[in-house]
Amino acid sequence: MRPSRLLPITAASAALALGLVGCASGSGAETGGATGDTVTIEHALGTVEVPANPERVATVAWANHEVPLALGVVPVGMAAANFGDDDGDGLLPWVSEKLEELGAETPVLFDETDGIDFEAVADTDPDVILAGYSGLTQEDYDTLSEIAPVVAYPEGPWATSWRELIEINAAGIGRADEGEQLIADIEAEIAEAAAEHPELEGKTAGFITHIDPTDLSEISYYTTADPRPAFFEDLGLVEPAGIAAASEEAGDDVFSLTQSAEQADFFDDVDIVVTYGTDLLTTLQADPLLSQIPAVQRESFVQLDGTGPLGTAANPTPLAISWVLDDYLELLAEAAAKVDQ
Template sequence: MKGTPLRLAPLLAAATLALSLAACGSSSDDTNESSGASGENFPVTIEHALGTTEIKSEPKRVATVAWSNQDTALALGVVPVGMPKVTYGDDDTDGLHPWVKDKLDELGGEAPVLFDETDGIDATAVAKTTPDLILAPNSGLTKEEYETLSKIAPVVAYPGQAWGTSWRDAIKLTGQALGKSDEATQLISDLEQQITDATEKEPDIKGKTAVMSWIDPSDLSKVGYYTASDTRATFLNDLGFETPDFVTKASEGSDQFFLEISSEKADELNGADVFVGYGDEAALKKVQADPLLGQVTAFKNGSAALLEDNTPMAAAVSPSALSIPWMIDDYVALLADAAAKVK
């Protein structure tokens, strides 16, 4: 996945292969017991896409699998006994994203067990942490993986489309599972206020259209983009952007989070005022020089927000309860710079 600027391939690969690109966690019973959950909130029954899960009593040992679920638990004051090791955007190779490390330092407790999910969910490693709850509301768990994990502990899977759980729904489901629904509601409100505060400073964004795009400079015969169900794309709506018509139409009735369009139909891409993707100026110049893609209005204007590949910021734009406050000001500023170039 390296050497492919102007693309969101690493996060695409993560979802496609069920890799987890976020990491860390563990907690002693004392950490969870002091987190404020009340046994009076249980039992809890949660319906999701893979079945119905009953949580009979307050969880004491919480494990998370897949993308960013540890972030949500940590944001609600619970340090999991196990969580995935970061394989993308880990700038200091310790297996943790910086926003996760900060929260772990704040909460304290035992050092987390980090699961290696390079080849998929490691059920054996999860079982060794002896969890009484497994959180995966933001994931692409298969039915087989769900059934395997359910033999270890109750599992909370995604509510609708695989890899399509919004950060709000992830917080709501996690709060319900942990007996912290009130705290979850407050957390959502706090994050929404942070988003409002950041976007109010950048009026150039409002009313513009934006697409999360994956363009490989080594193959400009096609353009990839994320559908309206993808969390990175929907987060652009949170920030004030509108979804281009071509994305909306292509997303209708689709269960995919990623689609492609031939560069021969590049004129359809003119519906996006701003393109967001991994890369650098050299990659953008190559796209601009292409006889087909170079005619796309956004590329002519240079209204592209480029995220440096394999950095914490590149990972953070897939929003979570912890990554949003960590990246919001810088991300909005980057997007606003691109929006200001729209003509």
């Protein structure tokens, strides 16, 4: 696993397009910056005014802490990693590297095994709470709002893309312009790395989320609403027509669907299958129905360890993308080569 490539942060002229209504101050409102006393942000659970330059930033749920860290701000508290943590310290490796780069100690880690620890969050005395990528309920949001202003997801629970995550969380700490530059830097890095793998361009990819080895009667897969298959497009891959149509019919708030094994031909237009597990391909090859899927027959399969960092980073987040990009592209390229044989 290669080390992280750190991204430069500079000022950008682009204004935040998502969620940022304006900056209120005693002299009126200013759109698109963070020069006043507060920033007003619209999100799916309401409208919130946050301090333009908060000193104490707390984050809950998955990956929200990566935005302030990428922008040089160390949270006072954040959620502990509950999967993909290879050494049990509550931090994913790209987060550990960033903290070390910033010369910072590990923030307070919230144990969210059983949901948000509201008391622990309150104990960090935050000025703002970031939850741009999360599954907050309205009740969760209301409870957190009693502690500090909360920045929730822009559209739906767990539906925030990595770009939207940066946009709304950067706005939440008064750094919208720096967030836009961070997005541009990551996009440039992705484009440069993907250009080294032209064999991926135009191929279709699907992400299987679950197959029960003891019951092969159905296959569950992520819809295009989930960030994992959405990331394929960044890498030059395209949506299979069947998955795209089923995703559109299901709606933006549905992240996985299930297909009967008797209709395994649904996956005929999937060139590359990505999934979690280490021996799933062998299991499918032994099944009379699922073995007929073209990607299974030609073994254009990417199997990720869902408990390790690489599998975790398949769900793209601001710091994980740089850390995993080359390795992930190599695995996809190996599968793509089998499509062309």
